[in-house]
Amino acid sequence: MFDPIEKLKEYVRHPSVSADSKFKDGMAGAQQFLTGLLTGIGFNVEVVPTALHPVIVAKREGNANWPHVIIYGHYDVQPPDPLGQWQTQPFEPTIKGERIYGRGTADNKGPLMVHITAVGRLLEKNPQLPLNITFVIEGEEEIGSKNFKTFLKANKHRLNGDFIYMSDNGILTPDQMIVTVGLRGMIAFEIELTGPKMDLHSGMHGGVLMNPLQALAELCASLHTPDGRVNIPGFYKQVIEPEPWERAQLKKAGLKKDDYAKFLGISKFHTPPGYTPFEAIRFLPTLEFNGFSGGYQGEGTKTVIPSKASCKVTCRLVPNQTPDNVKDVIFNAIKKRCPKGVTMKITEQHKATPYVVIPPDRSNTPKNQSPALADCFRALEKAGTEVWGKPPIYLREGGSVGLLADLKEVLGLDAVMMGLFLPEDNLHAPNESFHLGVMKKGIETSERVLAALAKG
Amino acid sequence: MFDPIEKLKEYVRHPSVSADSKFKDGMAGAQQFLTGLLTGIGFNVEVVPTALHPVIVAKREGNANWPHVIIYGHYDVQPPDPLGQWQTQPFEPTIKGERIYGRGTADNKGPLMVHITAVGRLLEKNPQLPLNITFVIEGEEEIGSKNFKTFLKANKHRLNGDFIYMSDNGILTPDQMIVTVGLRGMIAFEIELTGPKMDLHSGMHGGVLMNPLQALAELCASLHTPDGRVNIPGFYKQVIEPEPWERAQLKKAGLKKDDYAKFLGISKFHTPPGYTPFEAIRFLPTLEFNGFSGGYQGEGTKTVIPSKASCKVTCRLVPNQTPDNVKDVIFNAIKKRCPKGVTMKITEQHKATPYVVIPPDRSNTPKNQSPALADCFRALEKAGTEVWGKPPIYLREGGSVGLLADLKEVLGLDAVMMGLFLPEDNLHAPNESFHLGVMKKGIETSERVLAALAKG
Numbered sequence: 001m002f003d004p005i006e007k008l009k010e011y012v013r014h015p016s017v018s019a020d021s022k023f024k025d026g027m028a029g030a031q032q033f034l035t036g037l038l039t040g041i042g043f044n045v046e047v048v049p050t051a052l053h054p055v056i057v058a059k060r061e062g063n064a065n066w067p068h069v070i071i072y073g074h075y076d077v078q079p080p081d082p083l084g085q086w087q088t089q090p091f092e093p094t095i096k097g098e099r100i101y102g103r104g105t106a107d108n109k110g111p112l113m114v115h116i117t118a119v120g121r122l123l124e125k126n127p128q129l130p131l132n133i134t135f136v137i138e139g140e141e142e143i144g145s146k147n148f149k150t151f152l153k154a155n156k157h158r159l160n161g162d163f164i165y166m167s168d169n170g171i172l173t174p175d176q177m178i179v180t181v182g183l184r185g186m187i188a189f190e191i192e193l194t195g196p197k198m199d200l201h202s203g204m205h206g207g208v209l210m211n212p213l214q215a216l217a218e219l220c221a222s223l224h225t226p227d228g229r230v231n232i233p234g235f236y237k238q239v240i241e242p243e244p245w246e247r248a249q250l251k252k253a254g255l256k257k258d259d260y261a262k263f264l265g266i267s268k269f270h271t272p273p274g275y276t277p278f279e280a281i282r283f284l285p286t287l288e289f290n291g292f293s294g295g296y297q298g299e300g301t302k303t304v305i306p307s308k309a310s311c312k313v314t315c316r317l318v319p320n321q322t323p324d325n326v327k328d329v330i331f332n333a334i335k336k337r338c339p340k341g342v343t344m345k346i347t348e349q350h351k352a353t354p355y356v357v358i359p360p361d362r363s364n365t366p367k368n369q370s371p372a373l374a375d376c377f378r379a380l381e382k383a384g385t386e387v388w389g390k391p392p393i394y395l396r397e398g399g400s401v402g403l404l405a406d407l408k409e410v411l412g413l414d415a416v417m418m419g420l421f422l423p424e425d426n427l428h429a430p431n432e433s434f435h436l437g438v439m440k441k442g443i444e445t446s447e448r449v450l451a452a453l454a455k456g
Numbered sequence: 457m458f459d460p461i462e463k464l465k466e467y468v469r470h471p472s473v474s475a476d477s478k479f480k481d482g483m484a485g486a487q488q489f490l491t492g493l494l495t496g497i498g499f500n501v502e503v504v505p506t507a508l509h510p511v512i513v514a515k516r517e518g519n520a521n522w523p524h525v526i527i528y529g530h531y532d533v534q535p536p537d538p539l540g541q542w543q544t545q546p547f548e549p550t551i552k553g554e555r556i557y558g559r560g561t562a563d564n565k566g567p568l569m570v571h572i573t574a575v576g577r578l579l580e581k582n583p584q585l586p587l588n589i590t591f592v593i594e595g596e597e598e599i600g601s602k603n604f605k606t607f608l609k610a611n612k613h614r615l616n617g618d619f620i621y622m623s624d625n626g627i628l629t630p631d632q633m634i635v636t637v638g639l640r641g642m643i644a645f646e647i648e649l650t651g652p653k654m655d656l657h658s659g660m661h662g663g664v665l666m667n668p669l670q671a672l673a674e675l676c677a678s679l680h681t682p683d684g685r686v687n688i689p690g691f692y693k694q695v696i697e698p699e700p701w702e703r704a705q706l707k708k709a710g711l712k713k714d715d716y717a718k719f720l721g722i723s724k725f726h727t728p729p730g731y732t733p734f735e736a737i738r739f740l741p742t743l744e745f746n747g748f749s750g751g752y753q754g755e756g757t758k759t760v761i762p763s764k765a766s767c768k769v770t771c772r773l774v775p776n777q778t779p780d781n782v783k784d785v786i787f788n789a790i791k792k793r794c795p796k797g798v799t800m801k802i803t804e805q806h807k808a809t810p811y812v813v814i815p816p817d818r819s820n821t822p823k824n825q826s827p828a829l830a831d832c833f834r835a836l837e838k839a840g841t842e843v844w845g846k847p848p849i850y851l852r853e854g855g856s857v858g859l860l861a862d863l864k865e866v867l868g869l870d871a872v873m874m875g876l877f878l879p880e881d882n883l884h885a886p887n888e889s890f891h892l893g894v895m896k897k898g899i900e901t902s903e904r905v906l907a908a909l910a911k912g
Contacts, residue, residue, distance in 0.1 A: 188759075195722060196720045196722055200720065201855065202742070202746060202770055202772070203640060203642070203772060203853075203854045203855030203856055204853075204854050204855055205720065205737065205854065206742040206770075206772050206854060207684075207728075207736045207737055207741075207742040207744075207772065207854070208720075208725050208727050208733035208736050208737055209720060209724075209726050209733075210722075210724070210726040211744055213745035213747070213748050213767070214676065214680060214744075216673070217672070217674075217677040217745070217748075218673075218677045220669070220670065220673035220677075221670075221673040221674045221676075221677035221678075222677075224670060228663075260664075264653065264656065264661065264664075264665060265652050265654070266653075266666075266797060268797045269664050269665060270664065270665050270666040271663065272663075277665075280663045280664050281660070281661065281662070281663055284663055285663075286662040288658045288662045288670075288761055289667055289669035289670055289673070290658060290752050290757070290758055290759060290761070291669070291750065291751030291753045291760070291762070292672065292673075292748040292750050292765065295745065295746050295747030295748060295768065297747045297748075297749040297768075300805060300806075301644040301746070301768065301805045301806045302746055303644075303770050304746050305744055305746070306746075311669070312751065312752060312753075312757065312758075314658055314757065316658070316662050316663065340724055340726075341722060341723070341724045349756060350757045397659075398659045398660050398661065398662060398663070399657065399659030399660055400659055
């Protein structure tokens with residue numbers, strides 16, 4: 001059996017940056033590495049082409065009556081820039097203390113190695129393990145999984161598993177296991193306002209027309225109430241209040257407002273009434289401005305009234321909002337408030353449906369929940385408690401992972417998500433690292449989970 | 457006597473761009489050209505150094521009892537960029553139709569040539585002309601006349617004239633002379649808001665804190681009333697209502713709102729009640745946003761809550777506002793409205809005091825107006841009416857020329873400003889040109905004005 005840390009080092013040395021075609025050798029190297037590793041533990045591996053980067057599908061097929069787990073991961077990584085801020089080489093994995101440094105160590109090469117190692121160990125102990133396993137490892141997660149839904153549709157017949165099992169999500173401290181049970185959705189758009197047909201001199205023409213920057217300020221200022229809610233009629237209509245068990249789980253995480261404020265560097269939270277900051281992130285939708293532009297932004301002064309001003313907006317969505325059921329509500333309110341004297345263009349960008357999966361035996365568990373999914377949750381609860389010394393906490397997160405809704409929509413499958421990366425792992429940033437203690441516990445937990453699922 | 461058009465061509469061929477040290481030969485060339493030209497018509501010329509570009513002081517001194525006119529101009533020009541948009545070479549003057557094209561033809565080489573030619577012709581006809589004349593021609597007007605006030609203070613004893621006479625201002629059509637009798641002042645500043653100590657992921661942290669972009673929108677939206685006035689208590693306190701004669705003069709200009717709206721490309725003006733757009737530009741102060749920045753401004757989406765957001769603001773000021781008497785009013789209101797959850801920094805930038813000069817015999821002419829200044833206004837009214845076929849119109853303008861307040865403050869002198877450039881002359885833009893018909897009328901008018909002022 002291989003050493004997971006040595007194998008992770010080998011894996012990280014392939015610079016598999018999906019966003020930049022300069023790294024195509026790194027992408028191919030990571031594919032070949034995975035093909036070799038998975039073949040070595042007895043899998044049939046296929047590299048399935050897509051419009052851009054292929055998906056690796058690795059199967060261990062036995063009796064059709066055995067449970068069938070689909071393990072999701074991705075082999076692509078974020079670009080390593082800015083290179084100057086790395087203390088080690090991003091593609092030369094380096095162990096310092098209890099961490100391994102390198103691009104992709106935490107997102108997602110280390111966590112995927114956790115599951116491959118667990119599977120390898122189990123199959124070494126019991127080559128007849130009564131469990132069908134399919135690895136689906138994509139190469140475009142860091143660029144929005146653009147071709148993944150098409151891949152799923154085309155390969156649906158080969159992905160007839162019972163549920164998804166994966167670790168592309170986080171924990172809060174190295175000693176508390178977290179199971180992610182939901183992610184917010186998103187709708188992203190850009191608003192562009194046009195006033196005069198050209199940039200104007202603010203001395204020659206100032207004071208006679210609606211300045212598009214002023215119009216933008218007035219429009220944007222109208223989109224929140226003073227207490228921090230989104231000021232759009234109907235925006236909250238589909239929002240489901242969190243169940244008491246969800247708030248209770250969050251309390252168990254023991255998050256401290258003071259610590260969070262210190263981390264953010266703010267003196268004051270700005271959270272809608274009735275929600276702590278930790279609840280607001282997880283249970284409430286948002287409308288956040290991501291960028292303003294217009295006019296002169298260089299040094300000093302330029303006396304210009306710009307022709308155009310624009311802002312980028314993302315709304316995070318929560319169940320049962322969807323990009324489709326809130327889009328018109330948002331866009332209509334914004335159009336209605338377009339200040340007189342300017343014209344408006346709204347451009348839709350990215351979108352993602354919010355995702356939630358309810359563990360078994362909760363107040364809101366669906367009556368028709370898949371028994372295999374419930375088994376996996378129960379196995380994870382038991383294994384996690386044994387290995388980590390206390391039961392996992394079940395939390396929704398504030399970010400968005402659109403592929404979960406795709407998996408649900410195309411394959412009809414829910415996901416059990418075991419968190420493995422820490423806030424200090426610096427995902428998408430210089431000096432990314434993965435905690436070796438968490439890696440070890442992850443492998444042990446995953447091995448126990450998969451052993452428990454195996455039923456002849 | 458020289459041919460003014462040939463001399464203007466020679467002058468324009470010196471690329472005297474003050475903003476860019478690459479053009480230092482052009483600056484020196486323009487200085488030498490003027491020295492030669494003015495020496496040739498009998499002036500004593502001195503090139504007076506400053507911290508950057510020298511000022512040319514050329515004197516014709518006779519009897520100390522003669523009137524003494526100081527003619528202001530500047531020999532520096534704007535950079536010619538973007539070069540690709542010129543239809544002729546910017547520093548190779550070219551006559552097409554009734555215009556001469558080239559950088560600086562209108563701003564300010566052509567208008568200065570008008571006055572030099574008028575002086576030259578007068579002195580040729582009457583070498584004993586009883587008039588003291590000083591040309592003060594600076595080289596930093598296009599970069600804010602930074603060293604001009606220091607120059608004035610150091611050379612005050614040599615600039616003991618009766619008034620300033622100049623043409624660095626505009627007319628509206630080639631057949632109507634305009635005398636500029638005021639310019640707005642300015643106070644420019646930048647507001648920077650800081651929220652969290654670093655940029656944040658809007659999924660992980662969205663909905664718990666005041667986004668600096670939102671704070672900027674709320675702050676900026678508070679600074680105007682819906683009817684277009686500046687919403688800062690006390691902002692209008694020092695503003696003097698225009699006299700009926702000023703509104704009447706403006707009406708005589710025959711400006712059409714529809715034409716102006718079409719020029720701007722807007723469907724609707726946004727002017728404070730009681731003022732036409734043409735009045736608002738000239739008689740009211742403003743607060744205009746010149747630029748917003750913060751967050752992501754590139755293509756597509758970036759889910760960021762920025763740490764900082766900022767905006768650039770210029771307020772145009774009118775008599776009797778000054779940068780000093782409105783600064784605290786503006787800054788205090790803005791500071792008071794800083795949204796909770798962000799901190800604010802205000803950085804002062806450029807400033808200029810508004811300038812106004814009242815012609816003689818008006819309802820608000822100062823009782824102690826200099827008789828020499830009144831004589832010049834009267835001479836210009838008479839000469840302008842004769843040459844242009846109708847009386848000049850007296851208008852304030854919306855822009856700011858800080859050096860007028862400096863001349864007034866340091867020398868105690870007011871300025872008589874004969875407009876010579878047209879809206880279509882493309883000042884500061886590619887394909888700058890000067891109208892030869894206006895040039896001819898300007899020379900004739902100026903010659904008559906100076907002749908009328910000469911009193912033994």
